[in-house]
Amino acid sequence: MRCYLCGHVSEVSHKALSSTCPKCHKAIKIEDLVVKNYLPVNDVQTCGTITITKKGRIAAKRIQAGDGVVCDGAVEGKIETAGPIQMGSHSSWKGSELFGSSLKVDEGATLHGYVAVPCVVAPSSLVETKPLVRHVDPAIVEDHDDATSEIDEEIETPIEEQTPVAEEIRSKPAERQLPAPKIISTRRAAVERAAAAGTTTRSAAPLPTPKPKPTVTRKPAATSEPKPTPPRAAASASKKTASASKAATSTPSKAKTEPVAPKVISTRKSATARKEEKPVAKATKSRAAAKKSKSDIKKPSKARKSSG
Amino acid sequence: MAASDQEFSTVIGPDARFKGELTFESAAKVLGTIDGSITAKGKVYVANGSKCKATVTAKEVSVEGHIEGNVEASDRIELMANGRITGDVVAAKMHMAEGASINGFCRIGANAGNNSDHSSSRASQTAEPKPSIETRPSPSPVMAGKK
Numbered sequence: 403m404r405c406y407l408c409g410h411v412s413e414v415s416h417k418a419l420s421s422t423c424p425k426c427h428k429a430i431k432i433e434d435l436v437v438k439n440y441l442p443v444n445d446v447q448t449c450g451t452i453t454i455t456k457k458g459r460i461a462a463k464r465i466q467a468g469d470g471v472v473c474d475g476a477v478e479g480k481i482e483t484a485g486p487i488q489m490g491s492h493s494s495w496k497g498s499e500l501f502g503s504s505l506k507v508d509e510g511a512t513l514h515g516y517v518a519v520p521c522v523v524a525p526s527s528l529v530e531t532k533p534l535v536r537h538v539d540p541a542i543v544e545d546h547d548d549a550t551s552e553i554d555e556e557i558e559t560p561i562e563e564q565t566p567v568a569e570e571i572r573s574k575p576a577e578r579q580l581p582a583p584k585i586i587s588t589r590r591a592a593v594e595r596a597a598a599a600g601t602t603t604r605s606a607a608p609l610p611t612p613k614p615k616p617t618v619t620r621k622p623a624a625t626s627e628p629k630p631t632p633p634r635a636a637a638s639a640s641k642k643t644a645s646a647s648k649a650a651t652s653t654p655s656k657a658k659t660e661p662v663a664p665k666v667i668s669t670r671k672s673a674t675a676r677k678e679e680k681p682v683a684k685a686t687k688s689r690a691a692a693k694k695s696k697s698d699i700k701k702p703s704k705a706r707k708s709s710g
Numbered sequence: 711m712a713a714s715d716q717e718f719s720t721v722i723g724p725d726a727r728f729k730g731e732l733t734f735e736s737a738a739k740v741l742g743t744i745d746g747s748i749t750a751k752g753k754v755y756v757a758n759g760s761k762c763k764a765t766v767t768a769k770e771v772s773v774e775g776h777i778e779g780n781v782e783a784s785d786r787i788e789l790m791a792n793g794r795i796t797g798d799v800v801a802a803k804m805h806m807a808e809g810a811s812i813n814g815f816c817r818i819g820a821n822a823g824n825n826s827d828h829s830s831s832r833a834s835q836t837a838e839p840k841p842s843i844e845t846r847p848s849p850s851p852v853m854a855g856k857k
Contacts, residue, residue, distance in 0.1 A: 486808065494819075507806035509786075512819040517799075517812045 403449050404484065405430055406466045435467075437475070451485070456492055471502070489513070718755065732764075740775075747779075758792050771801075773810075780814075784823055 470485030
Protein backbone atom coordinates (compact mmCIF):
# COMPACT_ATOMS: atom_id res chain seq x y z
CA MET A 403 0.00 0.00 0.00
CA ARG A 404 1.26 3.46 -0.92
CA CYS A 405 0.32 6.42 1.24
CA TYR A 406 -1.40 9.08 -0.82
CA LEU A 407 -0.15 11.81 1.52
CA CYS A 408 3.57 11.10 1.66
CA GLY A 409 4.07 8.32 -0.88
CA HIS A 410 5.53 5.88 1.62
CA VAL A 411 5.01 2.21 0.81
CA SER A 412 4.03 -0.12 3.62
CA GLU A 413 2.34 -3.46 4.06
CA VAL A 414 -1.17 -3.87 5.45
CA SER A 415 -3.55 -6.77 5.65
CA HIS A 416 -6.05 -7.37 2.88
CA LYS A 417 -8.97 -6.95 5.22
CA ALA A 418 -7.89 -3.54 6.49
CA LEU A 419 -10.14 -0.63 5.59
CA SER A 420 -8.02 2.12 7.04
CA SER A 421 -4.60 2.44 8.55
CA THR A 422 -1.99 4.87 9.78
CA CYS A 423 1.02 5.64 7.68
CA PRO A 424 4.19 4.63 9.58
CA LYS A 425 6.06 7.57 8.08
CA CYS A 426 3.71 10.54 8.24
CA HIS A 427 1.57 9.08 11.06
CA LYS A 428 -1.67 10.14 9.45
CA ALA A 429 -4.83 8.15 8.93
CA ILE A 430 -5.25 6.84 5.42
CA LYS A 431 -8.12 5.05 3.74
CA ILE A 432 -7.41 1.75 2.09
CA GLU A 433 -10.90 0.62 1.20
CA ASP A 434 -12.34 0.80 -2.26
CA LEU A 435 -14.91 3.52 -2.72
CA VAL A 436 -18.07 3.10 -4.73
CA VAL A 437 -20.02 6.21 -5.60
CA LYS A 438 -23.63 5.48 -6.44
CA ASN A 439 -25.15 8.93 -6.17
CA TYR A 440 -24.17 12.57 -6.00
CA LEU A 441 -21.11 13.19 -3.84
CA PRO A 442 -20.07 16.83 -3.51
CA VAL A 443 -16.79 16.89 -1.56
CA ASN A 444 -13.52 18.72 -1.49
CA ASP A 445 -11.15 15.77 -1.78
CA VAL A 446 -11.72 12.08 -2.39
CA GLN A 447 -8.71 10.10 -1.31
CA THR A 448 -8.12 6.40 -0.96
CA CYS A 449 -5.37 3.92 -1.52
CA GLY A 450 -7.79 1.58 -3.20
CA THR A 451 -10.00 1.98 -6.24
CA ILE A 452 -12.71 4.56 -6.81
CA THR A 453 -15.68 3.30 -8.77
CA ILE A 454 -18.38 5.62 -10.03
CA THR A 455 -21.52 3.89 -11.14
CA LYS A 456 -23.86 5.01 -13.93
CA LYS A 457 -25.94 7.14 -11.59
CA GLY A 458 -22.99 8.20 -9.50
CA ARG A 459 -21.52 11.65 -9.67
CA ILE A 460 -18.51 13.24 -7.99
CA ALA A 461 -17.91 16.95 -7.80
CA ALA A 462 -14.57 17.41 -6.11
CA LYS A 463 -11.43 19.45 -6.35
CA ARG A 464 -9.15 16.45 -6.22
CA ILE A 465 -9.72 12.74 -6.67
CA GLN A 466 -6.84 10.55 -5.60
CA ALA A 467 -6.86 6.81 -5.91
CA GLY A 468 -3.93 4.50 -5.40
CA ASP A 469 -5.14 1.57 -7.44
CA GLY A 470 -7.16 3.28 -10.15
CA VAL A 471 -10.46 4.81 -11.16
CA VAL A 472 -13.37 3.13 -12.88
CA CYS A 473 -15.92 5.61 -14.10
CA ASP A 474 -19.32 5.03 -15.61
CA GLY A 475 -20.93 8.18 -14.30
CA ALA A 476 -19.90 11.79 -14.11
CA VAL A 477 -16.75 13.14 -12.54
CA GLU A 478 -15.73 16.72 -12.02
CA GLY A 479 -12.28 17.46 -10.70
CA LYS A 480 -8.63 16.64 -10.97
CA ILE A 481 -7.95 12.90 -11.13
CA GLU A 482 -4.64 11.55 -9.87
CA THR A 483 -3.95 7.88 -9.74
CA ALA A 484 -1.02 5.56 -9.98
CA GLY A 485 -3.21 2.86 -11.46
CA PRO A 486 -5.30 2.60 -14.61
CA ILE A 487 -8.30 4.77 -15.45
CA GLN A 488 -11.29 3.32 -17.21
CA MET A 489 -13.93 5.54 -18.72
CA GLY A 490 -17.13 3.78 -19.72
CA SER A 491 -19.38 4.63 -22.63
CA HIS A 492 -21.73 6.71 -20.47
CA SER A 493 -19.03 8.40 -18.45
CA SER A 494 -18.02 12.01 -18.51
CA TRP A 495 -15.11 13.82 -16.98
CA LYS A 496 -14.47 17.50 -16.71
CA GLY A 497 -11.51 18.82 -14.81
CA SER A 498 -8.20 20.52 -14.92
CA GLU A 499 -5.91 17.49 -15.13
CA LEU A 500 -6.04 13.72 -15.43
CA PHE A 501 -2.99 11.69 -14.48
CA GLY A 502 -2.82 7.94 -14.62
CA SER A 503 -0.65 5.03 -15.62
CA SER A 504 -3.04 4.12 -18.42
CA LEU A 505 -6.36 5.28 -19.80
CA LYS A 506 -9.02 3.26 -21.49
CA VAL A 507 -11.85 5.18 -23.07
CA ASP A 508 -14.93 3.56 -24.49
CA GLU A 509 -16.75 5.14 -27.39
CA GLY A 510 -19.34 7.59 -26.13
CA ALA A 511 -17.35 8.93 -23.18
CA THR A 512 -16.94 12.65 -22.75
CA LEU A 513 -13.65 14.19 -21.73
CA HIS A 514 -12.77 17.82 -21.16
CA GLY A 515 -9.42 18.71 -19.67
CA TYR A 516 -5.71 18.16 -19.80
CA VAL A 517 -4.77 14.50 -20.05
CA ALA A 518 -1.31 13.14 -19.32
CA VAL A 519 -1.31 9.36 -19.70
CA PRO A 520 0.99 7.75 -18.76
CA CYS A 521 1.97 10.62 -16.53
CA VAL A 522 5.57 11.62 -17.20
CA VAL A 523 5.86 13.57 -13.98
CA ALA A 524 3.99 11.65 -11.34
CA PRO A 525 1.94 13.62 -8.84
CA SER A 526 3.94 14.52 -5.78
CA SER A 527 1.73 12.56 -3.43
CA LEU A 528 2.01 9.38 -5.48
CA VAL A 529 5.78 9.38 -5.85
CA GLU A 530 7.42 6.62 -3.93
CA THR A 531 10.22 7.94 -1.79
CA LYS A 532 12.99 5.46 -1.05
CA PRO A 533 15.85 5.95 1.39
CA LEU A 534 19.19 6.52 -0.30
CA VAL A 535 21.06 3.78 1.64
CA ARG A 536 19.05 1.10 3.35
CA HIS A 537 21.75 -1.30 4.47
CA VAL A 538 25.45 -0.52 4.56
CA ASP A 539 27.77 -3.48 4.11
CA PRO A 540 31.10 -2.95 5.96
CA ALA A 541 32.99 -4.72 3.14
CA ILE A 542 31.67 -2.18 0.64
CA VAL A 543 32.76 0.63 2.90
CA GLU A 544 36.34 -0.77 3.07
CA ASP A 545 36.46 -1.08 -0.72
CA HIS A 546 35.25 2.46 -1.02
CA ASP A 547 38.02 3.68 1.31
CA ASP A 548 40.66 1.87 -0.76
CA ALA A 549 39.32 3.38 -3.94
CA THR A 550 39.36 6.89 -2.51
CA SER A 551 42.97 6.46 -1.27
CA GLU A 552 44.03 5.41 -4.79
CA ILE A 553 42.38 8.45 -6.27
CA ASP A 554 44.19 10.66 -3.75
CA GLU A 555 47.54 9.18 -4.77
CA GLU A 556 46.78 9.89 -8.40
CA ILE A 557 45.95 13.45 -7.62
CA GLU A 558 49.24 13.93 -5.73
CA THR A 559 51.39 12.75 -8.66
CA PRO A 560 51.82 15.48 -11.29
CA ILE A 561 50.12 15.04 -14.65
CA GLU A 562 53.38 15.35 -16.56
CA GLU A 563 54.70 12.13 -15.01
CA GLN A 564 51.49 10.28 -15.70
CA THR A 565 51.24 11.03 -19.40
CA PRO A 566 54.07 10.92 -21.96
CA VAL A 567 52.00 13.19 -24.21
CA ALA A 568 52.86 16.14 -22.00
CA GLU A 569 56.54 15.94 -23.03
CA GLU A 570 55.56 16.06 -26.69
CA ILE A 571 53.40 19.07 -26.05
CA ARG A 572 56.24 20.80 -24.23
CA SER A 573 58.75 20.07 -27.02
CA LYS A 574 56.50 21.53 -29.73
CA PRO A 575 54.78 24.53 -28.27
CA ALA A 576 54.59 26.40 -31.57
CA GLU A 577 52.55 23.72 -33.28
CA ARG A 578 50.00 23.76 -30.57
CA GLN A 579 49.37 27.43 -30.95
CA LEU A 580 46.27 28.12 -32.89
CA PRO A 581 46.46 30.56 -35.79
CA ALA A 582 45.14 34.01 -35.12
CA PRO A 583 41.52 34.42 -36.20
CA LYS A 584 41.11 36.35 -39.41
CA ILE A 585 38.35 38.82 -40.04
CA ILE A 586 37.06 37.38 -43.26
CA SER A 587 34.38 39.58 -44.60
CA THR A 588 34.03 43.21 -43.89
CA ARG A 589 32.93 45.62 -46.52
CA ARG A 590 36.05 47.71 -46.31
CA ALA A 591 38.24 44.67 -46.73
CA ALA A 592 36.21 43.69 -49.79
CA VAL A 593 36.70 47.13 -51.28
CA GLU A 594 40.39 46.99 -50.68
CA ARG A 595 40.60 43.59 -52.26
CA ALA A 596 38.61 44.77 -55.26
CA ALA A 597 40.85 47.81 -55.58
CA ALA A 598 43.93 45.62 -55.46
CA ALA A 599 42.50 43.31 -58.11
CA GLY A 600 41.28 46.21 -60.21
CA THR A 601 37.72 44.94 -60.36
CA THR A 602 34.51 46.40 -59.06
CA THR A 603 31.75 44.33 -57.63
CA ARG A 604 28.35 45.29 -56.35
CA SER A 605 29.15 44.19 -52.87
CA ALA A 606 32.56 45.85 -53.02
CA ALA A 607 31.33 49.17 -54.36
CA PRO A 608 33.47 52.13 -53.39
CA LEU A 609 32.61 53.31 -49.98
CA PRO A 610 31.64 56.91 -49.54
CA THR A 611 34.43 58.82 -47.92
CA PRO A 612 33.53 59.63 -44.37
CA LYS A 613 32.48 63.26 -44.21
CA PRO A 614 34.29 65.37 -41.65
CA LYS A 615 32.04 66.50 -38.89
CA PRO A 616 31.03 70.13 -39.29
CA THR A 617 32.78 72.22 -36.69
CA VAL A 618 30.42 74.45 -34.81
CA THR A 619 31.62 78.04 -34.84
CA ARG A 620 29.63 80.69 -33.12
CA LYS A 621 29.54 83.94 -34.96
CA PRO A 622 29.52 87.21 -33.04
CA ALA A 623 26.12 88.77 -32.48
CA ALA A 624 26.94 91.86 -34.50
CA THR A 625 27.79 89.94 -37.66
CA SER A 626 24.84 87.54 -37.51
CA GLU A 627 21.92 88.45 -39.71
CA PRO A 628 18.62 89.09 -37.95
CA LYS A 629 16.06 86.34 -38.42
CA PRO A 630 12.59 87.13 -39.77
CA THR A 631 10.34 87.69 -36.78
CA PRO A 632 6.57 87.74 -36.42
CA PRO A 633 4.94 91.24 -36.25
CA ARG A 634 4.37 91.25 -32.45
CA ALA A 635 7.84 90.04 -31.74
CA ALA A 636 9.19 92.57 -34.20
CA ALA A 637 7.29 95.38 -32.45
CA SER A 638 8.58 94.35 -29.03
CA ALA A 639 12.04 94.07 -30.44
CA SER A 640 11.79 97.59 -31.94
CA LYS A 641 10.62 98.96 -28.56
CA LYS A 642 13.53 97.30 -26.83
CA THR A 643 15.97 98.69 -29.35
CA ALA A 644 14.42 102.14 -28.93
CA SER A 645 14.78 102.00 -25.15
CA ALA A 646 18.30 100.72 -25.51
CA SER A 647 19.15 103.61 -27.86
CA LYS A 648 17.64 106.12 -25.37
CA ALA A 649 19.72 104.62 -22.58
CA ALA A 650 22.74 104.80 -24.81
CA THR A 651 22.13 108.48 -25.52
CA SER A 652 21.57 109.29 -21.84
CA THR A 653 24.61 107.40 -20.54
CA PRO A 654 26.87 106.70 -23.44
CA SER A 655 29.82 105.53 -21.36
CA LYS A 656 27.74 102.95 -19.40
CA ALA A 657 25.94 101.65 -22.46
CA LYS A 658 29.21 100.97 -24.15
CA THR A 659 30.78 99.12 -21.25
CA GLU A 660 27.83 97.33 -19.53
CA PRO A 661 25.73 94.66 -21.27
CA VAL A 662 21.93 94.74 -21.35
CA ALA A 663 21.21 91.84 -19.01
CA PRO A 664 22.83 93.28 -15.88
CA LYS A 665 20.70 96.36 -16.34
CA VAL A 666 17.58 94.35 -15.91
CA ILE A 667 18.96 92.85 -12.73
CA SER A 668 19.84 96.32 -11.43
CA THR A 669 16.31 97.54 -12.14
CA ARG A 670 14.94 94.61 -10.20
CA LYS A 671 17.27 95.42 -7.39
CA SER A 672 16.21 99.06 -7.42
CA ALA A 673 12.55 98.02 -7.39
CA THR A 674 13.11 95.80 -4.37
CA ALA A 675 15.10 98.56 -2.71
CA ARG A 676 12.29 100.99 -3.36
CA LYS A 677 9.78 98.61 -1.86
CA GLU A 678 11.94 98.30 1.23
CA GLU A 679 12.48 102.03 1.50
CA LYS A 680 8.84 103.01 1.12
CA PRO A 681 7.51 101.48 4.37
CA VAL A 682 10.43 102.98 6.32
CA ALA A 683 9.64 106.46 5.02
CA LYS A 684 5.97 105.99 5.79
CA ALA A 685 6.83 104.88 9.33
CA THR A 686 8.99 107.93 9.95
CA LYS A 687 6.22 110.24 8.64
CA SER A 688 3.65 108.59 10.91
CA ARG A 689 5.94 108.87 13.91
CA ALA A 690 6.48 112.58 13.26
CA ALA A 691 2.72 113.13 12.94
CA ALA A 692 2.13 111.30 16.21
CA LYS A 693 4.68 113.46 17.98
CA LYS A 694 3.08 116.59 16.59
CA SER A 695 -0.35 115.50 17.76
CA LYS A 696 0.99 114.68 21.21
CA SER A 697 2.60 118.06 21.50
CA ASP A 698 -0.68 119.68 20.38
CA ILE A 699 -2.56 117.78 23.05
CA LYS A 700 -0.03 118.53 25.77
CA LYS A 701 0.21 122.27 25.02
CA PRO A 702 -3.35 123.21 26.16
CA SER A 703 -2.87 121.35 29.45
CA LYS A 704 0.31 123.32 30.13
CA ALA A 705 -1.54 126.46 29.28
CA ARG A 706 -4.31 125.56 31.67
CA LYS A 707 -1.74 124.82 34.39
CA SER A 708 -0.06 128.10 33.78
CA SER A 709 -3.40 129.82 33.74
CA GLY A 710 -4.55 127.95 36.92
CA MET B 711 -8.12 -3.11 -36.02
CA ALA B 712 -6.06 -4.01 -39.03
CA ALA B 713 -6.41 -1.40 -41.73
CA SER B 714 -6.35 -3.01 -45.16
CA ASP B 715 -4.62 -1.16 -47.99
CA GLN B 716 -7.72 -1.40 -50.21
CA GLU B 717 -9.57 0.88 -47.84
CA PHE B 718 -7.08 3.68 -48.46
CA SER B 719 -6.69 5.35 -51.82
CA THR B 720 -3.33 6.86 -50.79
CA VAL B 721 -0.55 5.07 -48.99
CA ILE B 722 2.61 6.87 -47.98
CA GLY B 723 5.34 4.30 -47.68
CA PRO B 724 7.62 3.75 -44.72
CA ASP B 725 10.65 5.20 -46.51
CA ALA B 726 8.82 8.35 -47.60
CA ARG B 727 9.44 11.65 -45.91
CA PHE B 728 7.20 14.63 -46.58
CA LYS B 729 7.53 18.18 -45.41
CA GLY B 730 4.61 20.47 -46.07
CA GLU B 731 0.86 20.40 -46.45
CA LEU B 732 -0.86 17.18 -47.45
CA THR B 733 -4.51 17.18 -48.50
CA PHE B 734 -6.47 14.05 -49.32
CA GLU B 735 -9.92 13.82 -50.84
CA SER B 736 -10.51 10.45 -49.24
CA ALA B 737 -8.64 8.15 -46.89
CA ALA B 738 -4.90 7.98 -46.46
CA LYS B 739 -2.52 5.63 -44.74
CA VAL B 740 0.74 7.01 -43.42
CA LEU B 741 3.66 4.69 -42.85
CA GLY B 742 6.45 7.22 -43.27
CA THR B 743 7.35 10.55 -41.72
CA ILE B 744 5.42 13.76 -42.28
CA ASP B 745 6.34 17.21 -41.08
CA GLY B 746 3.63 19.82 -41.64
CA SER B 747 -0.09 19.28 -41.79
CA ILE B 748 -2.47 16.56 -42.96
CA THR B 749 -6.02 17.30 -44.04
CA ALA B 750 -8.38 14.63 -45.26
CA LYS B 751 -12.10 14.35 -45.91
CA GLY B 752 -12.02 10.67 -45.08
CA LYS B 753 -9.95 8.61 -42.70
CA VAL B 754 -6.30 9.08 -41.82
CA TYR B 755 -4.47 6.09 -40.47
CA VAL B 756 -1.08 6.64 -38.87
CA ALA B 757 0.52 3.22 -38.82
CA ASN B 758 2.82 1.74 -36.24
CA GLY B 759 6.34 3.07 -36.58
CA SER B 760 5.38 6.22 -38.46
CA LYS B 761 5.96 9.64 -37.00
CA CYS B 762 3.87 12.66 -37.91
CA LYS B 763 4.99 16.03 -36.68
CA ALA B 764 1.86 17.56 -38.03
CA THR B 765 -1.57 18.95 -37.41
CA VAL B 766 -4.06 16.31 -38.46
CA THR B 767 -7.59 17.25 -39.48
CA ALA B 768 -9.88 14.55 -40.80
CA LYS B 769 -13.25 12.92 -40.45
CA GLU B 770 -11.74 9.92 -38.73
CA VAL B 771 -8.26 9.49 -37.32
CA SER B 772 -6.74 6.21 -36.33
CA VAL B 773 -3.41 6.28 -34.55
CA GLU B 774 -1.06 3.41 -34.06
CA GLY B 775 2.13 5.42 -34.43
CA HIS B 776 3.14 8.79 -33.07
CA ILE B 777 1.53 12.15 -33.78
CA GLU B 778 3.19 15.27 -32.48
CA GLY B 779 0.64 17.99 -33.06
CA ASN B 780 -2.99 18.80 -32.68
CA VAL B 781 -5.51 16.24 -33.89
CA GLU B 782 -9.05 17.14 -34.86
CA ALA B 783 -11.55 14.57 -36.00
CA SER B 784 -15.07 15.57 -36.90
CA ASP B 785 -16.31 12.05 -36.28
CA ARG B 786 -14.01 9.72 -34.38
CA ILE B 787 -10.52 9.14 -33.03
CA GLU B 788 -9.17 5.71 -32.40
CA LEU B 789 -6.01 5.25 -30.40
CA MET B 790 -4.43 1.83 -30.49
CA ALA B 791 -2.30 0.42 -27.70
CA ASN B 792 0.89 1.67 -29.33
CA GLY B 793 -0.61 5.00 -30.35
CA ARG B 794 0.82 8.22 -29.01
CA ILE B 795 -0.51 11.74 -29.35
CA THR B 796 1.41 14.73 -28.06
CA GLY B 797 -0.95 17.63 -28.58
CA ASP B 798 -4.52 18.72 -28.24
CA VAL B 799 -7.26 16.32 -29.26
CA VAL B 800 -10.71 17.34 -30.43
CA ALA B 801 -13.25 14.77 -31.52
CA ALA B 802 -16.89 13.80 -31.23
CA LYS B 803 -16.05 10.25 -30.17
CA MET B 804 -12.91 8.57 -28.97
CA HIS B 805 -11.89 5.03 -28.42
CA MET B 806 -8.65 4.60 -26.55
CA ALA B 807 -7.04 1.27 -25.89
CA GLU B 808 -5.16 0.56 -22.70
CA GLY B 809 -1.51 1.39 -23.17
CA ALA B 810 -2.07 4.32 -25.50
CA SER B 811 -0.61 7.66 -24.61
CA ILE B 812 -2.02 11.18 -24.70
CA ASN B 813 -0.33 14.31 -23.52
CA GLY B 814 -2.49 17.30 -24.27
CA PHE B 815 -5.83 18.94 -23.84
CA CYS B 816 -8.75 16.69 -24.74
CA ARG B 817 -12.20 17.77 -25.80
CA ILE B 818 -14.17 14.67 -26.56
CA GLY B 819 -17.90 14.87 -26.95
CA ALA B 820 -20.74 15.75 -29.27
CA ASN B 821 -20.24 19.49 -28.89
CA ALA B 822 -16.44 19.37 -28.93
CA GLY B 823 -16.10 20.41 -32.57
CA ASN B 824 -18.53 23.33 -32.32
CA ASN B 825 -16.76 25.09 -29.49
CA SER B 826 -13.60 26.29 -31.15
CA ASP B 827 -12.07 28.28 -28.29
CA HIS B 828 -9.12 26.66 -26.54
CA SER B 829 -9.19 29.01 -23.61
CA SER B 830 -8.22 26.41 -21.08
CA SER B 831 -5.83 24.63 -23.38
CA ARG B 832 -2.19 24.54 -22.32
CA ALA B 833 -1.04 24.93 -25.88
CA SER B 834 -3.05 28.10 -26.28
CA GLN B 835 -1.57 29.44 -23.06
CA THR B 836 1.88 29.35 -24.60
CA ALA B 837 0.71 30.95 -27.85
CA GLU B 838 1.41 34.61 -28.46
CA PRO B 839 -1.34 36.97 -27.41
CA LYS B 840 -3.32 38.76 -30.07
CA PRO B 841 -2.45 42.40 -30.58
CA SER B 842 -4.96 44.58 -28.82
CA ILE B 843 -6.81 47.07 -30.99
CA GLU B 844 -6.93 50.50 -29.47
CA THR B 845 -10.06 52.49 -30.20
CA ARG B 846 -10.15 56.18 -29.69
CA PRO B 847 -13.40 57.64 -28.35
CA SER B 848 -15.34 59.55 -30.96
CA PRO B 849 -15.69 63.26 -30.25
CA SER B 850 -18.94 64.12 -28.50
CA PRO B 851 -21.52 66.17 -30.51
CA VAL B 852 -21.30 69.05 -28.02
CA MET B 853 -17.57 69.33 -28.44
CA ALA B 854 -17.91 69.05 -32.20
CA GLY B 855 -20.51 71.85 -32.17
CA LYS B 856 -18.25 74.11 -30.11
CA LYS B 857 -15.42 73.64 -32.54
